[in-house]
Amino acid sequence: MCGIFGITNSEKASESCYYGIHAMQHRGQESAGIISADSEMVYAHHGMGLVSEVFNNVNTLSQLKGDTAIAHNRYSTTGASSAVNIAPLLFKHKESFIAVAHNGNLVNLDKTIKKLENNGALFKTSTDTEIIVHLIVRAKEEAFPDKVSAALKQLEGAFSLLIMTRKMLIAARDSLGLRPMVMGKLGNSTLFASETCAFDLIGAEYIREVEPGEIIVIDRESGKLESFRFSPKTSPKHCIFEMVYFSRPDSRVFGDNVDRARRKLGKNLAIESDHDHAQLVLSVPDSSNTIAIGFARRSEVKFDIGLIRNHYVGRTFIAPLQSERDLKVHLKFNTVKGVLEGRNVILVDDSIVRGTTLKKLIKLIREAGVKEVHVRIASPPIRHPCFYGLDFPTHCELVTYERNLDDICRYIGADSLHYLSIDGLLNSMAEPKSHYCTACFTGDYPIPVTDKEKAQDNYINEI
Ligand code: SF4
Numbered sequence: 001m002c003g004i005f006g007i008t009n010s011e012k013a014s015e016s017c018y019y020g021i022h023a024m025q026h027r028g029q030e031s032a033g034i035i036s037a038d039s040e041m042v043y044a045h046h047g048m049g050l051v052s053e054v055f056n057n058v059n060t061l062s063q064l065k066g067d068t069a070i071a072h073n074r075y076s077t078t079g080a081s082s083a084v085n086i087a088p089l090l091f092k093h094k095e096s097f098i099a100v101a102h103n104g105n106l107v108n109l110d111k112t113i114k115k116l117e118n119n120g121a122l123f124k125t126s127t128d129t130e131i132i133v134h135l136i137v138r139a140k141e142e143a144f145p146d147k148v149s150a151a152l153k154q155l156e157g158a159f160s161l162l163i164m165t166r167k168m169l170i171a172a173r174d175s176l177g178l179r180p181m182v183m184g185k186l187g188n189s190t191l192f193a194s195e196t197c198a199f200d201l202i203g204a205e206y207i208r209e210v211e212p213g214e215i216i217v218i219d220r221e222s223g224k225l226e227s228f229r230f231s232p233k234t235s236p237k238h239c240i241f242e243m244v245y246f247s248r249p250d251s252r253v254f255g256d257n258v259d260r261a262r263r264k265l266g267k268n269l270a271i272e273s274d275h276d277h278a279q280l281v282l283s284v285p286d287s288s289n290t291i292a293i294g295f296a297r298r299s300e301v302k303f304d305i306g307l308i309r310n311h312y313v314g315r316t317f318i319a320p321l322q323s324e325r326d327l328k329v330h331l332k333f334n335t336v337k338g339v340l341e342g343r344n345v346i347l348v349d350d351s352i353v354r355g356t357t358l359k360k361l362i363k364l365i366r367e368a369g370v371k372e373v374h375v376r377i378a379s380p381p382i383r384h385p386c387f388y389g390l391d392f393p394t395h396c397e398l399v400t401y402e403r404n405l406d407d408i409c410r411y412i413g414a415d416s417l418h419y420l421s422i423d424g425l426l427n428s429m430a431e432p433k434s435h436y437c438t439a440c441f442t443g444d445y446p447i448p449v450t451d452k453e454k455a456q457d458n459y460i461n462e463i
Contacts, residue, residue: 001246001390002087003027003194004101004181006070006162008169009223010189014043014064017071020191020198022051026248027103027194028075031086034061035099036069037164039221042097046086068169068220070162072101075391085125088162091133096166098136102129103194104158104179105389107449112154132161145170145217149230152215156447158239158388160210162192169218175231176446177212178239178388178437180253190218190225195251209255212236237437237446241390243429244379245287245350256430259290264428265378265420266294266348273376273418275299277344284349284361285309285333291378292348301346306339306368307361333361341369347414351379353392355399355412362413375414380422380441381405387449392440 003024007016014036021032032054033046043064047054051073055061072087088101106128113131117123121134135151136144148163148170158178163170171192173181184191186204193199196206210216213231218224238254239246249259269291275281281303283292296303310332347365352358362373381400386392395401399408409417422441426433439445 001027001075002101002103003073003198004071004103004160004162004192005194005198006068006101006164006169006171006192007186007189008068008218008220010067010069010186013066013069013189014061016186016189016191016202016204017064017069018051018055018061019201020193021071021073023198023201024073024194024248025051027246028073030074030076031083032071032073033086033088034064034069034071035088035090035164036064036066037097037099037166038066039166041065042090042099042166044088044090044099046088048083048086068164070099070101070164070169085127087127087129088164089125089127089129089133093137093165098133099164100129100133101162102127102132103160103181103389104174105387106131106155106157106159107387107447108156110450128157132159136163144168145215145226145228148172149215149228152230158447160194166220168220170215171210172215172230173210173212175213175234176237176437177209177254178237178446180238180242180247181210182252183207183210183216188223190223192216195247195253197248197251200250206252236431236435238431238435239388239390240425240429240436240438241351241379241386241440244425246390249287249290254431261428261430262290262350262378263294263297265350265425266291266296267298268424268428269348269376269378269418269420270295270298272421272424274416275301275346275374275376277372278346278374279343280304280306280339280345282306282340282345282347282365284347284358288348288350288378291350295346295348295376295378299346304339306336306345306365308334308336310334330360333364335364335368337368340365343370344372344374345370346374346376348376348378350377351382352377352399352408352412353382354397355408359412366413372415373413374416375409375412375418377417377419379425380419381408382440384440384443384445386440387445388437388439388447390440 005020032051035044139147139150160179160181184199184204243261247253281296
């Protein structure tokens, strides 16, 4: 999963990018980069680490000159977490350059990669993003936007894309709209971002979603905007997990407020599950806060703060190594003993992936003196990996692997466990049920993945 941001016709293009990806730090913490351009030159700075670590020198941004810039923060789902894969990617091409920022994962690439390699393509990264650039430059069409369109027609999978050249800034989104992307305005500048929280920080106005299957081209000199489709309109399949966990609650994603959806998830969870003997509702902060508030309102059980999160430690879910994840759980949470002691509590969480974090949290809560811990999860059991850009582990790493509900309850150490039903999940969303991808819960993948991908759960050999 990644965050992308782009802006054109701006006197503060790189500065806006900096704030944009800073606001979307939750989407990827491994590396960050900004590429900017004026009419003559292209400028780039990137590195491993958080946005504030990569851009820790005030002079860096002033050296990223130009009216247009794109930016990226990365959490690797294809290709290793290494310096060579830091995005946006930049390529010299003829008299110009191509810079690309990509959020999402492409699938079924075997044939495309083989074909490109047989045609002499050399890859300098192990990301799927680079394949897009190879397809663009090899397209037979004359005009650059037509080349982009021809390339995107060949892709399968999830992609929200920003492409910058000497002449234009292009935004595009896969035909199912799996990953979010919004367009905004700030004075005469046009902006694009994965989430609207990136606009709020710089005072930009939300205009609309980049439509699934749409290509938006902005001429950097005239500011003229053109929009066309590279694929026919079809029913979208938005990643429902963006609404459950990934996006910030203060963002507008897929045309809906994430906060609204999370409160409704909590409400539906309270309707579906037992809460008779509970004295307190607790959330696993921060992504479950609004879900727990929705639960408490509906159940009329008091909400309280029993877990405190240390905000200076990254998200456990997106730390790529198991050992780091274990350590971070302890670094990240502490209990408020006065709130917990002697109580029967309902612990609300958005989802369970591996179960390791929740298991440790329940142990922490018990050590603080609670009598009973009843876990309520605002999504159904995750039983299948995600191939479209979220780091859901392979089948055997999921807590549901070879475990039924009772086994999972025992494994995490809870007194009871209830998951929200798939209907409860879908009824919490603003759009019709058919507009969401729920493959990690149901196994019903909107874009088929090959058996090889399913078997390996990873399809590009890492460098
Ligand atoms: S499989 Fe799950 S995480 Fe992946 S895109 Fe679909 S809903 Fe989102």
